[in-house]
Amino acid sequence: MVEEQVLRSTRVVTPEGERPAAVLVAGGTITAVLPHDAAPPPGARCTELGDDVLLPGLVDTHVHINDPGRAEWEGFATATAAAVAGGVTTLVDMPLNSLPPTTTAAHLEVKRAAAVGRVHTDTGFWGGAVPGNTAGLEALHDAGVFGFKCFLVPSGVEEFPHLDRPGLAEAMDELARFDGLLIVHAEDRALIEGAPQRGGRRYADFLASRPPAAEDHAIAGLIELAAARGTRVHVLHLSSAGAVPLIAAARREGVRLTVETCPHFLTLTAEEVPDGATEFKCCPPIRQAANQDVLWQALADGVIDCVVSDHSPSTIDLKHQDTGDFATAWGGISSLQLGLPAVWTEARRRGHTLADVAGWMSAGPARLAGLDAVKGAIAPGRDADFAVLDPERTFTVDPARLHHRNPITAYAGRTLHGVVRATYLRGRLVAGQVGGAGPARATGEPAGRLITRPAARN
Structure with missing residues (x-):
């Protein structure tokens, strides 16, 4: 049986705009975008995001x-x-x-x-x-x-x-x-x-x-x-x-x-x-x-x-x-x-x-990239790819804390708005905060897939 999960936020960014919603996920795919107060399906795992913004990955x-x-x-x-x-x-x-x-x-x-x-x-x-x-x-x-x-x-x-x-x-x-x-x-x-x-x-x-x-x-x-x-x-x-x-x-x-x-x-x-x-x-x-x-x-x-x-x-x-x-x-x-x-x-x-x-x-x-049938939006039928953002929190860029290989960036020392708290790939948490604080970090073994150009275009 495919496990269902619900991600609930007062601020979910959908193709129609931002609104409170509960996003239902099963088998790595978004199956429904429900009202914020919708009861989760029996047995579904529920993640409460509060006022953090749920964005499409x-x-x-x-x-x-x-x-x-x-x-x-x-x-x-x-x-x-x-x-x-x-x-x-x-x-x-x-x-x-x-x-x-x-x-x-x-x-x-x-x-x-x-x-x-x-x-x-x-x-x-x-x-x-x-x-x-x-x-x-x-x-x-x-x-x-x-x-x-x-x-x-x-x-x-x-x-x-x-x-x-x-x-x-x-x-x-x-x-x-x-x-x-x-x-x-x-x-x-x-x-x-x-x-x-x-x-x-x-x-x-x-x-x-x-x-x-x-x-x-x-x-x-x-x-x-x-x-x-x-x-x-x-x-x-x-x-x-x-x-x-x-x-x-x-x-x-x-x-x-x-x-x-x-x-x-x-x-x-x-x-x-x-x-x-x-x-x-x-x-x-x-x-x-x-x-x-x-x-x-x-x-x-x-x-x-x-x-x-x-x-x-x-x-x-x-x-x-x-x-x-x-x-x-x-x-x-x-x-x-x-x-x-x-x-x-x-x-x-x-x-x-x-x-x-x-x-x-x-x-x-x-x-x-021709991936808009499966990526790029929080909508039924799309992959359950999400970024969870605290949009008002700020941080100062420290190159030594970035994950790319060489610690150099033009943004060093700049204070930016928006801290990514978590990232989900097909419903799986692939980056999250360590100890509940600081920017997200990759979690666990690599879960990404190698993808190709869709065979047919609309």
């Missing part, structure tokens, strides 16, 4: 785990432990920085073998579109990747080269043939190479080396190709406000285009980045406060579809904190455990609700 579709091959940067066990501690129950791993990169079906099997039995979250994989592998994209698609990542500028690792415009068009033609999804790091190489490239500690110099025009121009070109071919295209980690009108116009015209941004673009600003603080380096870069305001408005307007971490860690030495040289430091923000409180801290200040945050960080990414 977050879905993070932009995570660099780097395993196998560069597991000293991050690994499946550490990344997914950080994820569940931050309320993330499903993630999709990026195809580069691991060795081998996920650019063939055989390489995908190597990646899966490295992950088996080591993931605390449900975990899927993106494939890669690189020069020379167009003929193998359909086989990789059939093997279950959720789509294909490409770069329009050098990626930072030699084994994952970028696509030039003819290569991009070739990949888009092939993906359009079987309705695959292309996800794109969209910066224009020529505009970056033509920008002033000065090394050193000044953040202003690094910012000038990655101008917003490089994003805007690359996205405009991507839109042009997508409109002509009908390919599904997703813009990764949008940081430039100047691209927002282009994106809005393309969507009005029926281009099959989706867009994400990241917590660091929504919560950190160029004005506050100290010179030499290479933990803030990412590409595209953190831009000015006025730019950030436009990104928030685009989220509110639905022009930006989702918010995901772009957790891109490295070993501490690669951040070159000794010299503070932005030109030579690895570009990437480590934030997988902190996305929910970081976004909620700024969202509440701007008048947004936790229902908004759940839409951006759970429902939106689930829809992008």
Whole structure:
């Protein structure tokens, strides 16, 4: 007999909004969302959450785990432990920085073998579109990747080269043939190479080396190709406000285009980045406060579809904190455990609700990955994936207490609102507070599954 359980809270975030409710779970699936005062079924185990908020588990579709091959940067066990501690129950791993990169079906099997039995979250994989592998994209698609990542500028690792415009068009033609999804790091190489490239500690110099025009121009070109071919295209980690009108116009015209941004673009600003603080380096870069305001408005307007971490860690030495040289430091923000409180801290200040945050960080990414029939919402028939949040409690970020492998983050020392008290994966407690206090920690053996792209799309 399947055990039933009930999670009851005065604040449950459902697709219709936040309300008091009792959520009934059986066999790892949500079977009903009942009134708060509903009597539990006979024999059901009941968990009373009081005024803590029950959110759908977050879905993070932009995570660099780097395993196998560069597991000293991050690994499946550490990344997914950080994820569940931050309320993330499903993630999709990026195809580069691991060795081998996920650019063939055989390489995908190597990646899966490295992950088996080591993931605390449900975990899927993106494939890669690189020069020379167009003929193998359909086989990789059939093997279950959720789509294909490409770069329009050098990626930072030699084994994952970028696509030039003819290569991009070739990949888009092939993906359009079987309705695959292309996800794109969209910066224009020529505009970056033509920008002033000065090394050193000044953040202003690094910012000038990655101008917003490089994003805007690359996205405009991507839109042009997508409109002509009908390919599904997703813009990764949008940081430039100047691209927002282009994106809005393309969507009005029926281009099959989706867009994400990241917590660091929504919560950190160029004005506050100290010179030499290479933990803030990412590409595209953190831009000015006025730019950030436009990104928030685009989220509110639905022009930006989702918010995901772009957790891109490295070993501490690669951040070159000794010299503070932005030109030579690895570009990437480590934030997988902190996305929910970081976004909620700024969202509440701007008048947004936790229902908004759940839409951006759970429902939106689930829809992008084609997982919205089973993930991304507290509704009957969905997986019983939950994050339990104390939204008013604050904490100060201590890198040494985070679960990702290397203790460095741009959020160090920041005070954030929202403490994750517990995380459930298919009804099973996978992260909880130790001794009833402090942030959640992964509990027990990894309970996540390796997942694949749904075989059929709506």
